[in-house]
Amino acid sequence: MKESDFAAHLTATMTGSALTMLIGIGHRTGLFQAAARGPATSAGLAERAGLHERYVREWLGAMVTGGIFTYEAGEYTFPTEHAKFLLGDTASNLMPSLLTLSAFTAILPDLERAFAEGGGVPRSAYGPHLESLGAKTGDSWKHIYREHLVDGFFGAVPGLTERLAAGVRVLDLGCGTGHAISVAARAFPASRFTGIDIDRRVVDLARQNAGDLPNAEFAVGDAAALTADPPYDLITAFDAVHDQDRPDVVLRQVRRALAPDGLFFMVDTFFSSDVARNVGNPLAALTYSISLMYCTTTSLAEGGAALGAMWGTEKATEMLTDAGFGHVRVAASPRPQNCIYVCRP
Ligand SMILES: C[S@@+](CC[C@H](N)C(=O)[O-])C[C@H]1O[C@@H](n2cnc3c(N)ncnc32)[C@H](O)[C@@H]1O
Numbered sequence: 001m002k003e004s005d006f007a008a009h010l011t012a013t014m015t016g017s018a019l020t021m022l023i024g025i026g027h028r029t030g031l032f033q034a035a036a037r038g039p040a041t042s043a044g045l046a047e048r049a050g051l052h053e054r055y056v057r058e059w060l061g062a063m064v065t066g067g068i069f070t071y072e073a074g075e076y077t078f079p080t081e082h083a084k085f086l087l088g089d090t091a092s093n094l095m096p097s098l099l100t101l102s103a104f105t106a107i108l109p110d111l112e113r114a115f116a117e118g119g120g121v122p123r124s125a126y127g128p129h130l131e132s133l134g135a136k137t138g139d140s141w142k143h144i145y146r147e148h149l150v151d152g153f154f155g156a157v158p159g160l161t162e163r164l165a166a167g168v169r170v171l172d173l174g175c176g177t178g179h180a181i182s183v184a185a186r187a188f189p190a191s192r193f194t195g196i197d198i199d200r201r202v203v204d205l206a207r208q209n210a211g212d213l214p215n216a217e218f219a220v221g222d223a224a225a226l227t228a229d230p231p232y233d234l235i236t237a238f239d240a241v242h243d244q245d246r247p248d249v250v251l252r253q254v255r256r257a258l259a260p261d262g263l264f265f266m267v268d269t270f271f272s273s274d275v276a277r278n279v280g281n282p283l284a285a286l287t288y289s290i291s292l293m294y295c296t297t298t299s300l301a302e303g304g305a306a307l308g309a310m311w312g313t314e315k316a317t318e319m320l321t322d323a324g325f326g327h328v329r330v331a332a333s334p335r336p337q338n339c340i341y342v343c344r345p
Contacts, residue, residue, distance in 0.1 A: 014173040018074035019066045022059060023086065024102045027095055030087070031059065031087050035069070035078035045076060091143040111297055112143075119299030127247040141238070142179040143211075144335070151184045152334030155265065160234075164188040171196065173254065173301050174240025178206025178216075186214040189199070196221035212274045226253035233258075239338075242311050243295050245304030251323035255345065263344055264325065270339035273312030283337050316341060 001009065016229075026032045044056035049056070059078045064067040068086075070077045084092050103126070110121045164170070167190030174183050175195030186191045195218045199204050206218045223237075224246050235254050244250045245260045254264050262292035269287060271278050278284040291309035299306040307315070313330050320328045325343040333340050 010294075015066065017336050019062065019068070020098055020101055022062050022066075023095075023098050024067075025059065026063070027099060031056065032078065032083070035076065036080075036083045036087055039075040039077040041074055042076065073091060087308060089143060091140070091147045093140060093143070096140040101290070104290075107142055107297075109294070112292060114300070115296060118300075120297040120302070120306075122301040123298050126294075134282045141176070145180050145183045148334040150187045152183075154265075154341065156331045156333065156340055157263070157265065160265075161188075163233070164191050167191050169259075170234045170236065170273060171232045171257070172236045172238070173226070173250070174198075174244075175218065175238055176202050176238075176240070178202075178209050178218055178220070179207070180236065180238050181216050181218075182210045182213065185210070185213045189215060191215065193217070194219065196223065196226075196324075198222050223250045224253060226250070228257045231257060231259040231262065233262050235262070236267075238267045239269075241266055241298065241308055241316075242268055242307045244307075245299055245302045247305055247307055248319060248323065251325075252317055255324040258345060260345060263342065264320075265335060266320075266341040266343065267307050267338050268316060268341065269311075270333070270337060271310050273314040273316075275310075277337075278310070279311075287337065313339065 001003070010322050029051055030049050031051070031318055037048065042046060042060055043053050045090070046053040046056040056340040058234075060069060060071075063078075064071040064076065068078075070079060075157055080310060084090060085094050086098075087093065089093070107125055110125055112160045114120050150161065154164065164184070165188055170181075170184070170191055170193045172174050172178075172193065172195045177196050178195050181193045181195045184191070195203075195206055195216070197206070197218075197220065201221050203218050209217045212219070215240065221242065223240075235258060237254075241247055241250065260263060265290050271281065271284060271287065278288075287309050296306045296308040301307075316329065317328050320341060327342075328345040331340040331342050
């Protein structure tokens, strides 16, 4: 990259960071909701949102020049085609991820200390702010599951939806707030679904979210201590393996808990284990950053394996093979940042 291009690249990087902070402000002050009601002057928007005009005007300046709003004849517009990425109950809404990024600033001093002293930042240090965001991140996955679980994710494995329709035993490990199970249990009433998660608080939320579904149950449990009784026909893990403290043990337990013709369906990040092969992937720098600020350091805090979110397909395939899976295939998922590991004994 030429020197002048690199300076421009850094300026664009700063702009992205600054806009991320201002997007958080827009979310918390209700400015996006207010702007979605239609074009307005800065005074009109400030009045709509119950805020001070001078602040709103400066914020709008950044939104317009940052390509989020448009401006014409004194009025600011939040285009509907942009609004769906920052508001609303769909998988397109990126607000939870944007808010999570700015919430990481709270742990940066601890993280920097760990660079020098070793160890890591424990999950508890992220505080209630990130915890409540965790529930919201679960919410954004809710929409992803509703829109993509059955046809997009399960549909990527030939014959899987037919087996689920006929009725099988399913375990979802690291089920979080349980939205995958809720969607799947409704779509496949003949199958029985069990979700386990080590975190009691998310298991309580999962139970609430599932309501009175007769074919879904949730338990607090450690995937590293999974038993093979009863064996499962399908074990799923959505974004729940790379953060494990002992992923090798978990994968071996999963292999043991599967029926002979069972399937392990692991959805995880879709990158290479080799940094050189990630160059040019537009999602790589963001995912390395999140991995550093959350996945890697929280695992190191527990003395865990610290695979990180960028462990990559080569490392994942090697670990799945070491755990005893004879057939491992990496399939595309409906989201470019994820892939599906289709693993059979
Ligand atoms: C990134 S979240 C994904 C949650 C859920 N699968 C989803 O898609 O919304 C990872 C989950 O794995 C859980 N987890 C981590 N280690 C675990 C373990 N050893 N056994 C069971 N669950 C675990 C965490 O508590 C967390 O809820």
